[in-house]
Amino acid sequence: MIENRPILTFFSHLILVIGVALVALPVYVTFVASSLAVDEVLQSPMPMLPGSHLIENYTKVLSQGASTNVTTAPVGHMMFNSLVSALVIAIGKITISLLSAFAIVYFRFRFRTLAFWMIFVTLMLPVEVRILPTFKVVSDLHMLDTYAGLTVPLIASATATFLFRQFFLTIPDELAEAARIDGAGPMRFFWDVVVPLSRPSIAALFLILFIFGWNQYLWPLLVTTDESMYTTVIGIKRMIAGGEAATEWNLVMATAMLAMLPPALLVLLTQKWFVKGLVDTEK
Protein backbone atom coordinates (compact mmCIF):
# COMPACT_ATOMS: atom_id res chain seq x y z
CA MET A 1 0.00 0.00 0.00
CA ILE A 2 1.38 3.32 -1.07
CA GLU A 3 -0.47 5.56 1.31
CA ASN A 4 -3.08 5.14 3.97
CA ARG A 5 -6.50 6.31 2.88
CA PRO A 6 -8.98 4.50 5.10
CA ILE A 7 -12.09 6.01 3.47
CA LEU A 8 -10.95 5.04 -0.03
CA THR A 9 -10.09 1.54 1.19
CA PHE A 10 -13.52 1.24 2.76
CA PHE A 11 -15.22 2.24 -0.51
CA SER A 12 -12.99 -0.15 -2.46
CA HIS A 13 -14.17 -3.03 -0.31
CA LEU A 14 -17.75 -1.84 -0.50
CA ILE A 15 -17.80 -1.73 -4.32
CA LEU A 16 -15.97 -5.06 -4.57
CA VAL A 17 -18.46 -6.71 -2.23
CA ILE A 18 -21.35 -5.29 -4.28
CA GLY A 19 -19.64 -6.55 -7.45
CA VAL A 20 -19.15 -10.03 -6.02
CA ALA A 21 -22.77 -10.09 -4.82
CA LEU A 22 -24.10 -9.06 -8.25
CA VAL A 23 -21.97 -11.70 -9.95
CA ALA A 24 -23.20 -14.34 -7.50
CA LEU A 25 -26.87 -13.29 -7.63
CA PRO A 26 -27.95 -15.38 -10.66
CA VAL A 27 -26.38 -18.52 -9.25
CA TYR A 28 -27.89 -17.95 -5.80
CA VAL A 29 -31.36 -17.49 -7.29
CA THR A 30 -30.81 -20.60 -9.41
CA PHE A 31 -29.85 -22.58 -6.34
CA VAL A 32 -32.90 -21.37 -4.43
CA ALA A 33 -35.20 -22.12 -7.37
CA SER A 34 -33.75 -25.61 -7.66
CA SER A 35 -34.78 -26.36 -4.09
CA LEU A 36 -38.44 -25.31 -4.40
CA ALA A 37 -41.61 -27.12 -5.38
CA VAL A 38 -43.01 -26.19 -8.76
CA ASP A 39 -45.86 -24.03 -7.39
CA GLU A 40 -43.42 -22.15 -5.13
CA VAL A 41 -41.26 -21.14 -8.14
CA LEU A 42 -44.33 -19.81 -9.89
CA GLN A 43 -45.09 -17.33 -7.07
CA SER A 44 -44.24 -13.74 -7.81
CA PRO A 45 -41.90 -12.83 -6.25
CA MET A 46 -40.45 -16.24 -5.61
CA PRO A 47 -39.03 -16.98 -2.12
CA MET A 48 -35.42 -15.89 -1.62
CA LEU A 49 -34.55 -18.64 0.84
CA PRO A 50 -33.97 -22.30 -0.08
CA GLY A 51 -37.00 -24.57 0.14
CA SER A 52 -37.32 -28.20 1.14
CA HIS A 53 -37.40 -29.96 -2.24
CA LEU A 54 -33.68 -29.87 -2.94
CA ILE A 55 -32.91 -33.59 -2.84
CA GLU A 56 -36.22 -34.53 -4.42
CA ASN A 57 -35.62 -32.21 -7.44
CA TYR A 58 -32.05 -33.33 -8.02
CA THR A 59 -32.85 -37.03 -7.72
CA LYS A 60 -35.73 -36.55 -10.12
CA VAL A 61 -33.73 -34.80 -12.87
CA LEU A 62 -30.75 -37.09 -12.48
CA SER A 63 -32.75 -40.28 -12.82
CA GLN A 64 -35.76 -39.25 -14.95
CA GLY A 65 -34.98 -35.85 -16.42
CA ALA A 66 -37.49 -33.04 -16.68
CA SER A 67 -40.37 -33.19 -17.14
CA THR A 68 -44.02 -34.04 -17.42
CA ASN A 69 -44.57 -31.83 -20.48
CA VAL A 70 -41.32 -32.07 -22.40
CA THR A 71 -39.59 -35.42 -22.45
CA THR A 72 -35.84 -35.50 -22.09
CA ALA A 73 -33.32 -38.16 -21.21
CA PRO A 74 -32.26 -38.38 -17.53
CA VAL A 75 -29.76 -35.63 -16.71
CA GLY A 76 -27.41 -38.27 -15.31
CA HIS A 77 -27.08 -39.63 -18.82
CA MET A 78 -26.60 -36.15 -20.29
CA MET A 79 -23.83 -35.49 -17.81
CA PHE A 80 -22.18 -38.72 -18.90
CA ASN A 81 -22.35 -37.48 -22.53
CA SER A 82 -20.88 -34.12 -21.50
CA LEU A 83 -18.11 -35.85 -19.59
CA VAL A 84 -17.22 -38.14 -22.50
CA SER A 85 -17.13 -35.31 -25.03
CA ALA A 86 -15.20 -32.97 -22.73
CA LEU A 87 -12.60 -35.67 -22.03
CA VAL A 88 -12.24 -36.74 -25.66
CA ILE A 89 -11.96 -33.11 -26.83
CA ALA A 90 -9.39 -32.18 -24.16
CA ILE A 91 -7.24 -35.30 -24.48
CA GLY A 92 -7.55 -35.38 -28.28
CA LYS A 93 -6.57 -31.74 -28.69
CA ILE A 94 -3.59 -32.16 -26.36
CA THR A 95 -2.39 -35.35 -28.07
CA ILE A 96 -2.50 -34.18 -31.66
CA SER A 97 -1.10 -30.77 -30.72
CA LEU A 98 1.83 -32.31 -28.83
CA LEU A 99 2.65 -34.49 -31.85
CA SER A 100 2.40 -31.73 -34.44
CA ALA A 101 4.33 -29.23 -32.33
CA PHE A 102 7.07 -31.85 -31.87
CA ALA A 103 7.23 -32.38 -35.64
CA ILE A 104 7.37 -28.65 -36.35
CA VAL A 105 10.06 -27.89 -33.78
CA TYR A 106 12.33 -30.94 -34.00
CA PHE A 107 12.27 -31.80 -37.70
CA ARG A 108 13.04 -29.94 -40.87
CA PHE A 109 10.75 -31.25 -43.56
CA ARG A 110 9.05 -30.15 -46.73
CA PHE A 111 5.80 -28.19 -46.26
CA ARG A 112 6.76 -27.41 -42.66
CA THR A 113 5.92 -23.72 -43.05
CA LEU A 114 2.77 -24.56 -44.99
CA ALA A 115 1.64 -26.91 -42.22
CA PHE A 116 2.33 -24.24 -39.63
CA TRP A 117 0.26 -21.66 -41.50
CA MET A 118 -2.57 -24.10 -42.11
CA ILE A 119 -2.83 -24.70 -38.40
CA PHE A 120 -2.70 -20.96 -37.77
CA VAL A 121 -5.56 -20.24 -40.17
CA THR A 122 -7.92 -22.54 -38.24
CA LEU A 123 -7.96 -19.84 -35.53
CA MET A 124 -9.94 -17.68 -37.92
CA LEU A 125 -12.45 -20.37 -38.87
CA PRO A 126 -14.52 -21.32 -35.81
CA VAL A 127 -17.58 -23.54 -36.39
CA GLU A 128 -19.84 -20.51 -36.10
CA VAL A 129 -18.70 -19.02 -39.42
CA ARG A 130 -18.91 -22.23 -41.46
CA ILE A 131 -21.96 -23.86 -39.92
CA LEU A 132 -23.70 -25.34 -42.96
CA PRO A 133 -20.82 -26.96 -44.87
CA THR A 134 -19.26 -28.43 -41.71
CA PHE A 135 -22.60 -29.94 -40.79
CA LYS A 136 -22.82 -31.37 -44.31
CA VAL A 137 -19.36 -32.95 -44.10
CA VAL A 138 -20.19 -34.59 -40.77
CA SER A 139 -23.54 -35.79 -42.06
CA ASP A 140 -21.92 -37.23 -45.23
CA LEU A 141 -19.49 -39.13 -43.01
CA HIS A 142 -22.49 -40.56 -41.07
CA MET A 143 -21.22 -39.06 -37.84
CA LEU A 144 -24.47 -37.42 -36.70
CA ASP A 145 -25.64 -38.57 -33.25
CA THR A 146 -22.34 -40.27 -32.45
CA TYR A 147 -19.63 -39.43 -29.94
CA ALA A 148 -17.16 -39.15 -32.83
CA GLY A 149 -19.37 -36.53 -34.49
CA LEU A 150 -19.62 -34.60 -31.22
CA THR A 151 -15.87 -34.49 -30.68
CA VAL A 152 -13.58 -35.17 -33.65
CA PRO A 153 -14.42 -32.02 -35.67
CA LEU A 154 -13.47 -29.89 -32.64
CA ILE A 155 -10.16 -31.59 -31.96
CA ALA A 156 -7.86 -29.53 -34.22
CA SER A 157 -6.26 -26.83 -32.12
CA ALA A 158 -4.07 -23.94 -33.17
CA THR A 159 -3.76 -22.48 -29.67
CA ALA A 160 -2.60 -25.75 -28.11
CA THR A 161 -0.11 -26.35 -30.95
CA PHE A 162 1.35 -22.86 -30.56
CA LEU A 163 1.54 -23.19 -26.81
CA PHE A 164 3.51 -26.45 -27.07
CA ARG A 165 5.69 -25.06 -29.86
CA GLN A 166 6.51 -22.03 -27.68
CA PHE A 167 7.35 -24.35 -24.81
CA PHE A 168 9.46 -26.80 -26.87
CA LEU A 169 11.57 -23.91 -28.13
CA THR A 170 12.62 -23.24 -24.52
CA ILE A 171 13.82 -26.84 -23.97
CA PRO A 172 17.65 -26.67 -24.04
CA ASP A 173 19.24 -28.07 -27.21
CA GLU A 174 21.71 -30.01 -25.04
CA LEU A 175 18.96 -32.40 -23.98
CA ALA A 176 18.24 -33.42 -27.56
CA GLU A 177 21.95 -33.71 -28.32
CA ALA A 178 22.55 -35.84 -25.23
CA ALA A 179 19.67 -38.08 -26.18
CA ARG A 180 21.06 -38.50 -29.67
CA ILE A 181 24.53 -39.32 -28.39
CA ASP A 182 23.00 -41.90 -26.08
CA GLY A 183 21.40 -43.45 -29.13
CA ALA A 184 17.80 -42.50 -28.37
CA GLY A 185 15.54 -42.06 -31.38
CA PRO A 186 13.13 -39.14 -31.75
CA MET A 187 10.12 -40.98 -30.29
CA ARG A 188 12.14 -42.17 -27.29
CA PHE A 189 13.23 -38.55 -26.75
CA PHE A 190 9.59 -37.45 -27.10
CA TRP A 191 8.29 -39.87 -24.45
CA ASP A 192 11.17 -39.71 -21.99
CA VAL A 193 12.11 -36.03 -22.16
CA VAL A 194 9.60 -33.82 -23.96
CA VAL A 195 6.35 -35.17 -22.48
CA PRO A 196 7.56 -35.22 -18.84
CA LEU A 197 8.92 -31.68 -19.20
CA SER A 198 5.62 -30.51 -20.69
CA ARG A 199 3.55 -31.86 -17.82
CA PRO A 200 2.75 -28.46 -16.23
CA SER A 201 1.63 -27.03 -19.59
CA ILE A 202 -0.42 -30.15 -20.29
CA ALA A 203 -2.17 -29.93 -16.91
CA ALA A 204 -2.99 -26.24 -17.28
CA LEU A 205 -4.21 -26.71 -20.83
CA PHE A 206 -6.31 -29.71 -19.87
CA LEU A 207 -8.37 -27.57 -17.49
CA ILE A 208 -9.09 -24.92 -20.12
CA LEU A 209 -9.93 -27.48 -22.79
CA PHE A 210 -12.11 -29.59 -20.51
CA ILE A 211 -14.23 -26.53 -19.73
CA PHE A 212 -14.28 -25.64 -23.43
CA GLY A 213 -15.52 -29.15 -24.25
CA TRP A 214 -18.08 -29.34 -21.44
CA ASN A 215 -19.59 -25.98 -22.40
CA GLN A 216 -19.92 -26.59 -26.16
CA TYR A 217 -23.26 -25.46 -27.50
CA LEU A 218 -23.59 -24.83 -31.22
CA TRP A 219 -21.87 -28.02 -32.34
CA PRO A 220 -23.85 -30.49 -30.17
CA LEU A 221 -26.99 -28.57 -31.09
CA LEU A 222 -26.34 -29.34 -34.76
CA VAL A 223 -25.14 -32.93 -34.60
CA THR A 224 -27.45 -34.40 -31.94
CA THR A 225 -31.10 -35.05 -32.72
CA ASP A 226 -31.43 -38.20 -30.64
CA GLU A 227 -32.13 -37.23 -27.03
CA SER A 228 -29.89 -40.00 -25.70
CA MET A 229 -26.96 -38.08 -27.25
CA TYR A 230 -27.80 -34.66 -25.71
CA THR A 231 -25.15 -33.05 -23.56
CA THR A 232 -26.27 -31.30 -20.37
CA VAL A 233 -26.07 -27.81 -21.89
CA ILE A 234 -28.24 -28.85 -24.84
CA GLY A 235 -30.63 -30.66 -22.49
CA ILE A 236 -31.36 -27.40 -20.63
CA LYS A 237 -32.12 -25.64 -23.88
CA ARG A 238 -34.52 -28.42 -24.88
CA MET A 239 -36.24 -28.26 -21.48
CA ILE A 240 -37.20 -24.61 -21.92
CA ALA A 241 -38.16 -25.05 -25.57
CA GLY A 242 -41.68 -26.18 -24.65
CA GLY A 243 -42.76 -22.61 -23.98
CA GLU A 244 -43.69 -20.59 -20.93
CA ALA A 245 -46.50 -22.78 -19.55
CA ALA A 246 -44.70 -26.10 -19.96
CA THR A 247 -41.43 -25.12 -18.27
CA GLU A 248 -40.87 -26.56 -14.80
CA TRP A 249 -38.37 -23.98 -13.68
CA ASN A 250 -37.38 -25.74 -10.47
CA LEU A 251 -36.20 -28.78 -12.46
CA VAL A 252 -34.59 -26.65 -15.18
CA MET A 253 -32.68 -24.77 -12.50
CA ALA A 254 -31.57 -28.02 -10.83
CA THR A 255 -30.22 -29.13 -14.22
CA ALA A 256 -28.50 -25.76 -14.67
CA MET A 257 -26.79 -26.23 -11.29
CA LEU A 258 -25.63 -29.69 -12.38
CA ALA A 259 -24.33 -28.28 -15.67
CA MET A 260 -22.32 -25.60 -13.85
CA LEU A 261 -21.00 -27.68 -10.99
CA PRO A 262 -18.22 -29.81 -12.59
CA PRO A 263 -16.42 -27.01 -14.49
CA ALA A 264 -16.91 -24.47 -11.66
CA LEU A 265 -15.47 -26.92 -9.11
CA LEU A 266 -12.55 -27.60 -11.43
CA VAL A 267 -11.80 -23.87 -11.70
CA LEU A 268 -12.05 -23.25 -7.96
CA LEU A 269 -10.05 -26.30 -6.86
CA THR A 270 -7.22 -25.77 -9.34
CA GLN A 271 -7.24 -21.99 -9.41
CA LYS A 272 -3.51 -21.52 -9.79
CA TRP A 273 -3.16 -23.97 -12.68
CA PHE A 274 -6.26 -22.64 -14.29
CA VAL A 275 -5.05 -19.02 -14.29
CA LYS A 276 -1.69 -20.15 -15.67
CA GLY A 277 -3.43 -22.07 -18.47
CA LEU A 278 -5.64 -19.14 -19.33
CA VAL A 279 -2.83 -16.62 -19.48
CA ASP A 280 -0.48 -18.95 -21.37
CA THR A 281 -2.96 -19.90 -24.09
CA GLU A 282 -3.54 -16.24 -24.92
CA LYS A 283 0.10 -15.36 -25.29
Add this chain to the structure above:
Amino acid sequence: MEKRARFESRWLPYALIAPQMAITLVFFFLPAAQCLYQSLLVQDAFGNATQFVWFENFQDLFRNDEYLASFRVTAVFSFLVAILGLSISLLLAVLADRVIRSATIYKTLLIWPYAVAPAVAAVLWLFLFNPTLGIVAHWLKGFGIPWDPLLNGTHALVMVVVAAIWKQISYNFLFFLAGLQSIPKSLIEAAAIDGAGPVKRFVTIVFPLLSPTTFFLLVVNIIYAFIETFAIIDAATGGGPGQATQILVYKVYADGFKGLDLGSSYAQSVVLMVILITLTVVQFRYVERKVQY
Protein backbone atom coordinates in the same frame (compact mmCIF):
# COMPACT_ATOMS: atom_id res chain seq x y z
CA MET B 1 13.73 -19.06 -33.42
CA GLU B 2 15.08 -22.38 -34.68
CA LYS B 3 16.46 -25.43 -32.95
CA ARG B 4 20.08 -26.41 -33.58
CA ALA B 5 19.54 -29.99 -32.51
CA ARG B 6 17.17 -31.81 -34.81
CA PHE B 7 16.24 -35.33 -35.70
CA GLU B 8 16.37 -36.78 -39.17
CA SER B 9 13.68 -38.95 -40.63
CA ARG B 10 12.08 -39.15 -44.02
CA TRP B 11 8.62 -40.18 -42.87
CA LEU B 12 8.26 -39.53 -39.13
CA PRO B 13 7.47 -35.79 -39.19
CA TYR B 14 4.69 -36.39 -41.71
CA ALA B 15 3.24 -39.15 -39.56
CA LEU B 16 3.37 -36.91 -36.48
CA ILE B 17 1.58 -34.03 -38.13
CA ALA B 18 -0.90 -36.19 -40.07
CA PRO B 19 -3.74 -36.35 -37.48
CA GLN B 20 -3.82 -32.57 -37.05
CA MET B 21 -3.64 -32.04 -40.81
CA ALA B 22 -6.38 -34.59 -41.52
CA ILE B 23 -8.84 -32.95 -39.13
CA THR B 24 -7.87 -29.48 -40.31
CA LEU B 25 -8.39 -30.39 -43.96
CA VAL B 26 -11.64 -32.34 -43.57
CA PHE B 27 -13.41 -30.20 -40.98
CA PHE B 28 -11.92 -26.74 -41.54
CA PHE B 29 -10.57 -26.21 -45.03
CA LEU B 30 -13.04 -28.35 -46.96
CA PRO B 31 -16.08 -26.63 -45.39
CA ALA B 32 -14.52 -23.19 -45.70
CA ALA B 33 -13.75 -23.77 -49.38
CA GLN B 34 -17.28 -25.02 -49.89
CA CYS B 35 -18.57 -21.85 -48.25
CA LEU B 36 -16.57 -19.70 -50.64
CA TYR B 37 -17.70 -21.69 -53.68
CA GLN B 38 -21.35 -22.07 -52.69
CA SER B 39 -21.64 -18.38 -51.89
CA LEU B 40 -21.31 -17.81 -55.64
CA LEU B 41 -24.18 -20.18 -56.47
CA VAL B 42 -27.93 -19.92 -56.39
CA GLN B 43 -29.89 -23.06 -55.61
CA ASP B 44 -33.61 -23.61 -55.99
CA ALA B 45 -35.55 -24.63 -52.90
CA PHE B 46 -35.27 -28.37 -53.53
CA GLY B 47 -31.57 -28.39 -54.32
CA ASN B 48 -32.16 -29.70 -57.85
CA ALA B 49 -30.83 -26.88 -59.96
CA THR B 50 -27.89 -24.66 -59.23
CA GLN B 51 -26.67 -21.70 -61.14
CA PHE B 52 -23.38 -19.86 -60.96
CA VAL B 53 -24.14 -16.21 -60.31
CA TRP B 54 -20.83 -14.60 -59.33
CA PHE B 55 -21.39 -12.06 -56.56
CA GLU B 56 -25.16 -11.79 -56.82
CA ASN B 57 -25.69 -13.30 -53.36
CA PHE B 58 -23.47 -10.62 -51.86
CA GLN B 59 -25.19 -7.83 -53.78
CA ASP B 60 -28.55 -9.11 -52.57
CA LEU B 61 -27.21 -9.33 -49.07
CA PHE B 62 -26.09 -5.73 -48.86
CA ARG B 63 -29.36 -4.54 -50.38
CA ASN B 64 -31.34 -6.58 -47.87
CA ASP B 65 -32.77 -4.39 -45.08
CA GLU B 66 -32.97 -7.32 -42.68
CA TYR B 67 -29.28 -8.06 -43.10
CA LEU B 68 -28.31 -4.43 -42.65
CA ALA B 69 -30.50 -4.32 -39.54
CA SER B 70 -28.64 -7.39 -38.24
CA PHE B 71 -25.36 -5.55 -38.85
CA ARG B 72 -26.63 -2.66 -36.74
CA VAL B 73 -27.78 -4.98 -33.94
CA THR B 74 -24.37 -6.68 -33.96
CA ALA B 75 -22.58 -3.34 -33.80
CA VAL B 76 -24.67 -2.08 -30.86
CA PHE B 77 -24.45 -5.44 -29.09
CA SER B 78 -20.67 -5.80 -29.48
CA PHE B 79 -20.05 -2.18 -28.53
CA LEU B 80 -22.09 -2.51 -25.33
CA VAL B 81 -20.62 -5.90 -24.39
CA ALA B 82 -17.03 -4.77 -24.97
CA ILE B 83 -17.21 -1.27 -23.45
CA LEU B 84 -19.44 -2.00 -20.44
CA GLY B 85 -17.80 -5.36 -19.79
CA LEU B 86 -14.30 -3.88 -19.87
CA SER B 87 -15.24 -0.86 -17.75
CA ILE B 88 -16.84 -2.94 -15.01
CA SER B 89 -13.96 -5.44 -14.94
CA LEU B 90 -11.36 -2.66 -14.94
CA LEU B 91 -13.09 -0.93 -12.03
CA LEU B 92 -13.18 -4.18 -10.03
CA ALA B 93 -9.56 -5.04 -10.93
CA VAL B 94 -8.26 -1.58 -9.93
CA LEU B 95 -10.06 -1.79 -6.59
CA ALA B 96 -8.88 -5.37 -5.98
CA ASP B 97 -5.33 -4.27 -6.81
CA ARG B 98 -5.66 -1.47 -4.25
CA VAL B 99 -6.69 -3.73 -1.38
CA ILE B 100 -3.74 -5.95 -2.15
CA ARG B 101 -4.03 -8.23 0.86
CA SER B 102 -7.59 -9.26 0.03
CA ALA B 103 -7.07 -9.38 -3.74
CA THR B 104 -6.80 -13.18 -3.79
CA ILE B 105 -10.13 -13.60 -2.02
CA TYR B 106 -11.90 -11.34 -4.49
CA LYS B 107 -10.16 -13.14 -7.33
CA THR B 108 -11.55 -16.47 -6.14
CA LEU B 109 -15.02 -14.97 -5.78
CA LEU B 110 -15.00 -13.47 -9.28
CA ILE B 111 -13.25 -16.20 -11.23
CA TRP B 112 -15.89 -18.93 -11.47
CA PRO B 113 -18.38 -17.46 -14.01
CA TYR B 114 -15.68 -18.36 -16.54
CA ALA B 115 -16.67 -22.00 -16.01
CA VAL B 116 -20.36 -21.39 -16.77
CA ALA B 117 -21.45 -22.29 -20.31
CA PRO B 118 -22.75 -19.24 -22.24
CA ALA B 119 -26.01 -21.08 -22.88
CA VAL B 120 -26.44 -21.77 -19.16
CA ALA B 121 -25.64 -18.12 -18.36
CA ALA B 122 -28.38 -17.17 -20.81
CA VAL B 123 -30.89 -19.46 -19.11
CA LEU B 124 -30.03 -18.05 -15.66
CA TRP B 125 -30.63 -14.48 -16.81
CA LEU B 126 -33.70 -15.52 -18.79
CA PHE B 127 -35.12 -16.78 -15.51
CA LEU B 128 -34.17 -13.62 -13.57
CA PHE B 129 -35.63 -11.39 -16.30
CA ASN B 130 -38.73 -13.54 -16.89
CA PRO B 131 -41.65 -11.05 -16.90
CA THR B 132 -43.97 -13.18 -14.76
CA LEU B 133 -41.68 -14.95 -12.30
CA GLY B 134 -38.24 -13.37 -12.60
CA ILE B 135 -36.97 -11.68 -9.47
CA VAL B 136 -35.16 -8.89 -11.35
CA ALA B 137 -38.23 -8.25 -13.50
CA HIS B 138 -40.20 -8.01 -10.25
CA TRP B 139 -37.79 -5.38 -8.86
CA LEU B 140 -37.89 -3.45 -12.12
CA LYS B 141 -41.67 -3.38 -11.98
CA GLY B 142 -41.34 -2.02 -8.46
CA PHE B 143 -39.49 0.93 -10.01
CA GLY B 144 -42.37 1.38 -12.45
CA ILE B 145 -40.66 -0.19 -15.48
CA PRO B 146 -43.12 -2.43 -17.39
CA TRP B 147 -40.50 -5.08 -18.04
CA ASP B 148 -41.09 -7.61 -20.85
CA PRO B 149 -38.13 -8.91 -22.87
CA LEU B 150 -40.44 -11.30 -24.72
CA LEU B 151 -42.24 -8.42 -26.42
CA ASN B 152 -39.94 -5.43 -26.11
CA GLY B 153 -36.85 -5.52 -28.35
CA THR B 154 -34.80 -3.11 -26.24
CA HIS B 155 -35.50 -5.14 -23.11
CA ALA B 156 -34.43 -8.33 -24.90
CA LEU B 157 -31.20 -6.67 -26.04
CA VAL B 158 -30.49 -5.47 -22.49
CA MET B 159 -31.01 -9.02 -21.24
CA VAL B 160 -28.56 -10.65 -23.67
CA VAL B 161 -26.00 -7.86 -23.11
CA VAL B 162 -26.18 -8.43 -19.34
CA ALA B 163 -25.80 -12.21 -19.76
CA ALA B 164 -22.86 -11.78 -22.17
CA ILE B 165 -21.07 -9.32 -19.86
CA TRP B 166 -21.66 -11.45 -16.78
CA LYS B 167 -20.11 -14.47 -18.49
CA GLN B 168 -17.03 -12.52 -19.61
CA ILE B 169 -16.33 -10.54 -16.40
CA SER B 170 -13.99 -13.10 -14.84
CA TYR B 171 -11.83 -13.38 -17.94
CA ASN B 172 -11.42 -9.59 -18.25
CA PHE B 173 -10.90 -9.22 -14.51
CA LEU B 174 -8.09 -11.81 -14.45
CA PHE B 175 -6.20 -10.19 -17.31
CA PHE B 176 -6.65 -6.65 -15.94
CA LEU B 177 -5.50 -7.73 -12.47
CA ALA B 178 -2.43 -9.46 -13.94
CA GLY B 179 -1.68 -6.33 -16.00
CA LEU B 180 -2.05 -4.06 -12.97
CA GLN B 181 0.15 -6.24 -10.80
CA SER B 182 2.94 -6.13 -13.39
CA ILE B 183 3.17 -2.32 -13.29
CA PRO B 184 6.31 -1.43 -11.28
CA LYS B 185 5.33 -0.14 -7.84
CA SER B 186 8.25 2.32 -7.87
CA LEU B 187 6.59 4.42 -10.58
CA ILE B 188 3.43 4.75 -8.55
CA GLU B 189 5.35 5.49 -5.35
CA ALA B 190 7.35 8.20 -7.11
CA ALA B 191 4.15 9.84 -8.32
CA ALA B 192 2.65 9.60 -4.83
CA ILE B 193 5.71 11.33 -3.33
CA ASP B 194 5.32 14.07 -5.94
CA GLY B 195 1.82 14.59 -4.58
CA ALA B 196 -0.33 12.86 -7.20
CA GLY B 197 -3.55 11.45 -5.74
CA PRO B 198 -5.02 8.04 -6.65
CA VAL B 199 -7.17 9.39 -9.50
CA LYS B 200 -4.35 11.40 -11.05
CA ARG B 201 -2.00 8.41 -10.77
CA PHE B 202 -4.55 6.21 -12.50
CA VAL B 203 -5.12 8.64 -15.36
CA THR B 204 -1.48 9.57 -16.01
CA ILE B 205 0.42 6.39 -15.13
CA VAL B 206 -1.63 3.26 -14.59
CA PHE B 207 -4.06 3.53 -17.49
CA PRO B 208 -1.41 4.33 -20.15
CA LEU B 209 0.82 1.47 -18.93
CA LEU B 210 -2.18 -0.84 -18.99
CA SER B 211 -3.04 0.01 -22.60
CA PRO B 212 -1.54 -3.17 -24.17
CA THR B 213 -3.76 -5.31 -21.90
CA THR B 214 -6.77 -3.09 -22.61
CA PHE B 215 -6.25 -3.27 -26.36
CA PHE B 216 -5.79 -7.04 -26.28
CA LEU B 217 -8.96 -7.45 -24.22
CA LEU B 218 -10.86 -5.10 -26.51
CA VAL B 219 -10.13 -7.31 -29.54
CA VAL B 220 -10.85 -10.52 -27.60
CA ASN B 221 -14.16 -9.10 -26.37
CA ILE B 222 -15.23 -7.97 -29.82
CA ILE B 223 -14.49 -11.44 -31.21
CA TYR B 224 -16.38 -12.91 -28.25
CA ALA B 225 -19.40 -10.67 -28.89
CA PHE B 226 -19.35 -11.46 -32.63
CA ILE B 227 -18.94 -15.22 -32.44
CA GLU B 228 -19.19 -16.90 -29.07
CA THR B 229 -22.38 -15.19 -27.95
CA PHE B 230 -24.30 -17.37 -30.40
CA ALA B 231 -25.24 -19.67 -27.52
CA ILE B 232 -26.53 -16.77 -25.41
CA ILE B 233 -28.73 -15.45 -28.22
CA ASP B 234 -30.07 -18.87 -29.14
CA ALA B 235 -30.88 -19.94 -25.59
CA ALA B 236 -32.25 -16.59 -24.34
CA THR B 237 -34.14 -15.00 -27.23
CA GLY B 238 -33.72 -16.96 -30.46
CA GLY B 239 -32.97 -13.65 -32.18
CA GLY B 240 -36.32 -12.14 -31.21
CA PRO B 241 -38.58 -10.48 -30.54
CA GLY B 242 -38.82 -9.70 -34.24
CA GLN B 243 -35.18 -9.27 -35.23
CA ALA B 244 -34.21 -7.24 -32.16
CA THR B 245 -31.38 -9.51 -31.01
CA GLN B 246 -30.50 -11.21 -34.28
CA ILE B 247 -26.74 -10.79 -34.51
CA LEU B 248 -24.87 -11.78 -37.68
CA VAL B 249 -23.74 -15.23 -36.56
CA TYR B 250 -27.26 -16.06 -35.44
CA LYS B 251 -28.66 -14.99 -38.80
CA VAL B 252 -26.27 -17.35 -40.64
CA TYR B 253 -27.73 -20.18 -38.57
CA ALA B 254 -31.36 -19.03 -38.83
CA ASP B 255 -31.23 -18.56 -42.61
CA GLY B 256 -29.31 -21.77 -43.23
CA PHE B 257 -31.09 -24.20 -40.89
CA LYS B 258 -34.52 -22.71 -40.37
CA GLY B 259 -35.08 -20.47 -43.40
CA LEU B 260 -33.18 -22.77 -45.80
CA ASP B 261 -31.98 -19.76 -47.79
CA LEU B 262 -28.68 -21.48 -48.56
CA GLY B 263 -27.01 -19.08 -51.00
CA SER B 264 -27.57 -16.20 -48.63
CA SER B 265 -26.38 -18.19 -45.61
CA TYR B 266 -23.14 -19.11 -47.39
CA ALA B 267 -22.55 -15.51 -48.44
CA GLN B 268 -23.13 -14.40 -44.83
CA SER B 269 -20.61 -16.97 -43.65
CA VAL B 270 -18.04 -15.52 -46.03
CA VAL B 271 -18.71 -11.98 -44.75
CA LEU B 272 -18.25 -13.22 -41.16
CA MET B 273 -15.00 -14.96 -42.11
CA VAL B 274 -13.64 -11.73 -43.56
CA ILE B 275 -14.54 -9.83 -40.39
CA LEU B 276 -12.99 -12.49 -38.19
CA ILE B 277 -9.80 -12.70 -40.24
CA THR B 278 -9.42 -8.93 -39.96
CA LEU B 279 -9.88 -9.04 -36.20
CA THR B 280 -7.44 -11.93 -35.77
CA VAL B 281 -4.79 -10.20 -37.86
CA VAL B 282 -5.19 -7.06 -35.74
CA GLN B 283 -4.85 -9.17 -32.60
CA PHE B 284 -1.68 -10.91 -33.78
CA ARG B 285 0.05 -7.80 -35.04
CA TYR B 286 -0.42 -6.44 -31.56
CA VAL B 287 0.95 -9.62 -29.96
CA GLU B 288 4.07 -9.32 -32.12
CA ARG B 289 4.60 -5.82 -30.81
CA LYS B 290 4.14 -7.00 -27.25
CA VAL B 291 6.99 -9.49 -27.71
CA GLN B 292 9.42 -6.60 -28.23
CA TYR B 293 8.49 -5.01 -24.91
